[in-house]
Amino acid sequence: MRSPSNDEILDAADALFYARGVQTVGMDELRTASGASLKRLYQEFPSKEALVAAWLRRRDAAWRARLAAHVDRVEEPRARVLAVFGWLAEWFAEPDFRGCAFVNAFGELGATSAAVAAEARRHKELFAGYVRDLVTAAGGSPSLSTQVFVLAEGAIVTAAVLGTPDAARSAREAAAVLLDGSGGAARFR
Structure with a gap:
């Protein structure tokens, strides 16, 4: 199974964060939406704050x-x-x-x-x-x-x-x- 790219993770973050807000979206939900494992998410973005900053x-x-x-x-x-x-x-x-x-x-x-x-x-x-x-x-x-x-x-x-x-x-x-x-x-x- 292919691992999602950084852009695919950010695409999922964009859709979720913009529609619902940052605090209501958990990393598990982002994992599901992006198709990335939690390990992959944290390899790309060591924290949710880092992910939000990259998204912005x-x-x-x-x-x-x-x-x-x-x-x-x-x-x-x-x-x-x-x-x-x-x-x-x-x-x-x-x-x-x-x-x-x-x-x-x-x-x-x-x-x-x-x-x-x-x-x-x-x-x-x-x-x-x-x-x-x-x-x-x-x-x-x-x-x-x-x-x-x-x-x-x-x-x-x-x-x-x-x-x-x-x-x-x-x-x-x-x-x-x-x-x-x-x-x-x-x-x-």
């Missing part, structure tokens, strides 16, 4: 790649900023959307797991940097990029709690107002 790192890379692929289809700088919210709306409308895995994991384990807290912070810092680069390319300031980032983060939480993708549209409209009112309205029209 992989999820971060995939999440940011999907976002960038969407935004990269747009050329005009202002429209690229607003494309972030278009992608969020698509993500929010997915049937398995359960909010931000990083916020969820931080809420569950951030106070007790330095590794999980670090991965959640890293993801948010990378996303904030991505938004900053987009806003700067559109002629916006660092403070404006922070405001746009906070709008995106607020939309993610709102969509998860209310169960509707409408938060992305509202945040996009607010971001457009901020971009247009940032002293460069003529440049953006």
